[in-house]
Amino acid sequence: MKIRLGYIGVEDTMEMVLAVIRKYPDYECYPYIHTRFEEIDDLLEQHSGNMDMWLFSGPLPYEAAKQSGKSFKPLFFIPYTGTSLYRTLCEILYQQKLHIDELSFDILTQAELQQVFSEFGIKHSPIYNKEYTGSDEALYEHHLKLWEEGKTKAAVTCVWIVQQKLARMGVPVFRVRPTESSVESVLNTALRAHEMLQFMDAQVAVQIIKTDPYNGVSQELYSSDELFNMEMALTQKLLQYAKKVQGSLKGAGPGRFAIFTTRGIVRELTNNFTTIPDLAEIQELEGRLTNCGIGIGKTVYEAELLAGKALLHTKPYKEGAWMIFFEDKTITGPLGKPEQLSYSYVSDELQKISAASSLSIATLGKIQFILRKRGTDEINAYELAQHMQILPRSARRILIQLEASGLAQITGEDNPHPRGRPRKIYRIDLSLE
The missing domain is CATH 3.30.70.270 (Reverse transcriptase/Diguanylate cyclase domain)
Structure with missing residues (x-):
């Protein structure tokens, strides 16, 4: 039985990606074009039940899909490899005759850029680079501001939406597009993941x-x-x-x-x-x-x-x-x-913390998951009790024990009820470093 692969991509690379997927007899591909990230939620909600896995045209739509939580099927994205950037830089440096200091970049890390520049024999470090921090609008503004201030003559983006916005503003813009080899690489990775999933299932x-x-x-x-x-x-x-x-x-x-x-x-x-x-x-x-x-x-x-x-x-x-x-x-x-937790009973790291704090690995695992789920390392006893489904006094004992072990410290108090006792806020650091 073929793997039902949903592909969510943009129009300028759609045909190239589909041509590569067609070479793989294991896949049956269902392509969907998106022009805005907001459309990804609807596509996942409508079609996830009919797919075995999803492939995205880049890290941004992939991140949007992960954040949406609309699909529990395996998710993959086509990476922007050094080869992709190498091809774009050839056009910019040798055909357009632009200097590296006249360009602004996005998405790619400083290390990735340095490696490609080194292969080109370029000694200058990338000056104008912005890695992705959760907003395509921030990438767009990064390039536009530099161009308007006269610091750059062109933008190099990995994001189709950013390219479209910059082009409408008259900014010379080049897009780093995925290569066939990068598509083949992720398809092979997805095949191995599918085999492992079948074994586990x-x-x-x-x-x-x-x-x-x-x-x-x-x-x-x-x-x-x-x-x-x-x-x-x-x-x-x-x-x-x-x-x-x-x-x-x-x-x-x-x-x-x-x-x-x-x-x-x-x-x-x-x-x-x-x-x-x-x-x-x-x-x-x-x-x-x-x-x-x-x-x-x-x-x-x-x-x-x-x-x-x-x-x-x-x-x-x-x-x-x-x-x-x-x-x-x-x-x-x-x-x-709402209080669903996922935690481990076996962890070398938590085993050491357990020995130092006298708290069980299960309790520490729960706390670790709760902090990750909340996106903060600060919590009070009432909040901890709610998440762990225990009495507040039991939660207070846990926090006091963590504090005594040097794994937590009081950072303040809050008082949601004017006549009630203030609640101490603890910052937790489950490490022994």
């Missing part, structure tokens, strides 16, 4: 589901036959769900069932391990399916053990929590909840 996944067949049932007296029928009705629903996930069902103790399937099916049903499966069989079990632990392992035995551990980790949460334990000892969950 074949891993065993075991779901251990905790149920309560009598939840929501009135307090009336029921005969043993009626109670048996309730249990059988629940089992029948679980059998339907097991069939939907192409798995098999077996009892795993009082009120517990195990479903055996594969990682790939679980990944698809949970939107890359982020949500509870949106299936009628699960919705009909609402209230009776209390919690679910999913284990993914190299063997059935390993996956079943990890599923049991995942189920234990649902205890701090309300009913309906789903957790996943992976073979690399990372855990994620509760699925579909």
Whole structure:
């Protein structure tokens, strides 16, 4: 079966990229042209369900796709290699007779530019260069301002949109376009990634589901036959769900069932391990399916053990929590909840910090993920408690312990409630350097 590849690119390189993709019999390509980054969200939302992976014409649309979160399929982009810049500089320096100091650059790093200049025998360092910081408008303004001030005579951009804007303003502009070799390189990388993903998707996944067949049932007296029928009705629903996930069902103790399937099916049903499966069989079990632990392992035995551990980790949460334990000892969950965390139980770095702070690796892993998710290294006890689903006093003890170990320091206070006690703000640095 061919790999369904969605390609989102710009019109000036579309035909070249498609011609290269056609050389690869493993791909079935679906091309989409975009003129604005805002269009990428809609394209992903409309077509991701029909794609196996996505390819983008450069790092900017790729970053826009990552930020949107509209697709959980593997994402790749065509890099601007040294060869791409080399070809553009040949035209500028030898045909247009411009000097390197008269040019402004973007996207490419200082090191990449230095390497190409060295190969050209150019000793000058690039003076006017701006790396991407999240805004194509900033790149456009970088080039335009330098040209208007008379510091440059032309712009060299990797971004089609920036090229179009500058050209409309009358700025002489050259675009670094991807080469066929760079397209071939990323297509080969994507093929290897697809093979690895297929291998991983074949891993065993075991779901251990905790149920309560009598939840929501009135307090009336029921005969043993009626109670048996309730249990059988629940089992029948679980059998339907097991069939939907192409798995098999077996009892795993009082009120517990195990479903055996594969990682790939679980990944698809949970939107890359982020949500509870949106299936009628699960919705009909609402209230009776209390919690679910999913284990993914190299063997059935390993996956079943990890599923049991995942189920234990649902205890701090309300009913309906789903957790996943992976073979690399990372855990994620509760699925579909704002407080969903992903953290590791095995880390050499966190092992050292654990020994120094007396906090468990799991606790440190949670804190590490929370800070990364928030995009800041500062947090108070109330915020930490909300994310970790623990009491504020427990969160305060953790922060005090980090402070005593030299891993956190108080940077200030906030007081959201005028009559309440101020909350200390801690800056956390989970390193021993």
